[in-house]
Amino acid sequence: MREGPRTRGAAPSRKARRAAVFFVLITILLDTIGFGIIAPVMPKLLTSLTGEGLDSVVRYSGWLMFVYAAVQFVAAPLLGNLSDRFGRRPVLLMSLVALGLDYLLMAWAPSLVWLFLGRLLAGLAGATFSTANAYVADVSSDADRARNFGYISAAWGLGFMLGPAIGGVLGEYGVRVPFVAAAGLAALNVVYGLLVLPESLPPHRRRAFSFARANPVGALVQIRRHPAAAALLLVLVPYQIAHDANPATWSYYAMFKFGWSTSDVGWSLFVVGASIMLVNGLLVGPAIARLGERRSVVVGLAFMSLGFIGFAFATEGWMLIASILPFALIGLAQPALRSMMAARVPADAQGELQGAVGSLMSLVMIFSPLVMTGIFSYFSAPDAPLHFPGAAFLTAGLLGGVALALFRWAVAREGAALMPAPGP
Numbered sequence: 001m002r003e004g005p006r007t008r009g010a011a012p013s014r015k016a017r018r019a020a021v022f023f024v025l026i027t028i029l030l031d032t033i034g035f036g037i038i039a040p041v042m043p044k045l046l047t048s049l050t051g052e053g054l055d056s057v058v059r060y061s062g063w064l065m066f067v068y069a070a071v072q073f074v075a076a077p078l079l080g081n082l083s084d085r086f087g088r089r090p091v092l093l094m095s096l097v098a099l100g101l102d103y104l105l106m107a108w109a110p111s112l113v114w115l116f117l118g119r120l121l122a123g124l125a126g127a128t129f130s131t132a133n134a135y136v137a138d139v140s141s142d143a144d145r146a147r148n149f150g151y152i153s154a155a156w157g158l159g160f161m162l163g164p165a166i167g168g169v170l171g172e173y174g175v176r177v178p179f180v181a182a183a184g185l186a187a188l189n190v191v192y193g194l195l196v197l198p199e200s201l202p203p204h205r206r207r208a209f210s211f212a213r214a215n216p217v218g219a220l221v222q223i224r225r226h227p228a229a230a231a232l233l234l235v236l237v238p239y240q241i242a243h244d245a246n247p248a249t250w251s252y253y254a255m256f257k258f259g260w261s262t263s264d265v266g267w268s269l270f271v272v273g274a275s276i277m278l279v280n281g282l283l284v285g286p287a288i289a290r291l292g293e294r295r296s297v298v299v300g301l302a303f304m305s306l307g308f309i310g311f312a313f314a315t316e317g318w319m320l321i322a323s324i325l326p327f328a329l330i331g332l333a334q335p336a337l338r339s340m341m342a343a344r345v346p347a348d349a350q351g352e353l354q355g356a357v358g359s360l361m362s363l364v365m366i367f368s369p370l371v372m373t374g375i376f377s378y379f380s381a382p383d384a385p386l387h388f389p390g391a392a393f394l395t396a397g398l399l400g401g402v403a404l405a406l407f408r409w410a411v412a413r414e415g416a417a418l419m420p421a422p423g424p
Helices: 014-038 042-050 054-086 088-108 112-124 127-139 145-171 177-196 216-223 227-233 236-243 245-258 262-313 317-322 324-342 347-380 391-418
Strands: none
Touching (some): 014 088, 014 127, 014 145, 014 177, 042 054, 042 112, 042 245, 054 088, 054 347, 088 127, 145 177, 145 262, 145 324, 227 324, 227 347, 236 245, 236 262, 236 391, 245 262, 245 347, 245 391, 262 391, 347 391
16 A cells, blocks of 8 residues: 555644644735735726726736746746755745735836736745645645645635735725735734744655756656646646636726726625635535545536636626625635645655646646636727627636546546456
8 A cells, every 4th residue: 555645754743733734824824815905906006007998907917927927837846846855934934025025016116017027026936835735735644634725725715805805995095005015914924934933844854956856847747757646737727727717807807897996896805715715614624524535626616617607697796796606616626636636646745746736837827817818808898899708707617617527537547547457
């Protein structure tokens, strides 16, 4: 029987594991609040800098996300492998410092060029979540791994619930104010990490650093040594393209179609974050225990598609809000999928796995915001052959079906590989 990731070396006590997970959850929470604060005001910041309408500036938003993802694509596996060599703590703290500098630049930026420079720094800091996931894999037992991954998603949901609501209110006092607040939270996060965040990877479980495994292509190639995890990794491609429809177009879509203010957008994203937080905090553990990891992925992907289709065809603001409820069940999919992948690689490759996950998702994110913002801009323009602002969300709903089909293929492929060969 293959040795599981948590059976090597002396296992920490249950109390110590819980404390360590709590530390990283607070880090993710503060970091995500800072990210969410700026979401409602970005459309107005871009329109103030360019003087263009929402249907046009959404393309600049896509290019900003492009820069972020392109840099993260290179940085994620490098930092993931550095965390396997030197530990999770220093890498996590370094990424938080870079995020704080990004927010300061965006608060001051007099032109689009400075916004792009800030996104470059944020991309370098993109190891925050991949390193956090590796941290949780370090301190989790087989029994609570999926639940702890769900807590990370819940912390993200809580941060994204509070952040946009705060940003929407602060945005009424000026489009730059939320960026200053985000920089302050990033600084608080660094101080918190310096004081209380412990190291999760002891020296005896670290491995030598290798550039061959740390470059983005190398990280993905190395994961081929674990074919079951690699097959599941493919599911993240259509999943991430679909997922990016929300951060890329939600604010612009709500303002364009329903005439919402920054405060309205902030509170709508509050509802999104609250729903995801409740799903991940309250439902992931019981759902996975009752349904199992495989069925949880299927349910999560199916409801993700249903929610996106609801967004696409909403004709009133309340319909958009109502569609958040099925969409929030997306929270079942990723924790269960990440747990399935983590169970299929050894302990000393968890950072490499999360680096590969981050690398693949960043590679997809290089193009998906451009695709989604381009679809929104094309179908929202005055001269569009078909006026349908919800086209990006409909595309996302269809991609959720593709992700579901790929997952079923990966599971069937693994099952076939485990079956004994037929007799003569």
